[in-house]
Amino acid sequence: MCDSEYKSFYLWLAEFIGFLGLLALCLWLALRPKEPSCSITFVTIDQPSNQNGTIFYSLQFDNQNKDSSIFYDDTTFFFLYGQRQDKVAETTIKSFHQGTSSNHEESGTVDAKPGPLKTLLYNAIKNATTELKVALRTRFCYKTWGIKSKFHGLNLAANLPIGGDGKLKFSGKNKNKYKLKKCSSKRLVRWARH
Helix, strand or coil, X not given: CHHHHHHHHHHHHHHHHXXXXXXXHHHHHHHCCCCCEEEEEEEEEECCCCCCCEEEEEEEEEECCCCEEEEECCEEEEEEECCCXXXXXXXXXXXXXXXXXXXXXXXXXXXXXXXXXXXXXXXXXXXXXXXXXXXXXXXXXXXXXCEECCCEEEEEEEEEEEECXXXXXXXXXECCCEECEECCHHHHHHHHHC
16 A cells, blocks of 8 residues: 555646646747847948048847846947958947837948948949848847846848948848848858958
């Protein structure tokens, strides 16, 4: 009789632990925040004949999480061109907070290096279009129910078609923005050194 009581107790305990594990897994899947995304919505390159060029840009950060806001660390934003990925320009976006289920716009200007910029604009005019690469590096953490997570790295990049007029060209599925995609942190570190 004692043996059967122990067996039923251990069986009940195993079922209870299994139920708690399943419940924890379901809660984790339901509450796990989604990684933020970032898109380029505007790029224009202006180069007066007697000065260095200026790049005007606009970025859109998207937070799809209904329960988690996002805190971004300082963000480094690069413009690169050519086979060797020469750095055309670099800027830093100051840290900011993004609320739940929201978009955050960051617009600005950055002075460009004359050498790579002239080559980029020359090829854009000559071929009617050329490709400019943008890359972004930052860290962020989530705040869910008043609790902050650890920091996560975010490394993104995209290739942008620049027309002969120095403006970002939109077409096809990219009607009003270009979404940045994940890239390796090693590649970003290499670009940062140029």
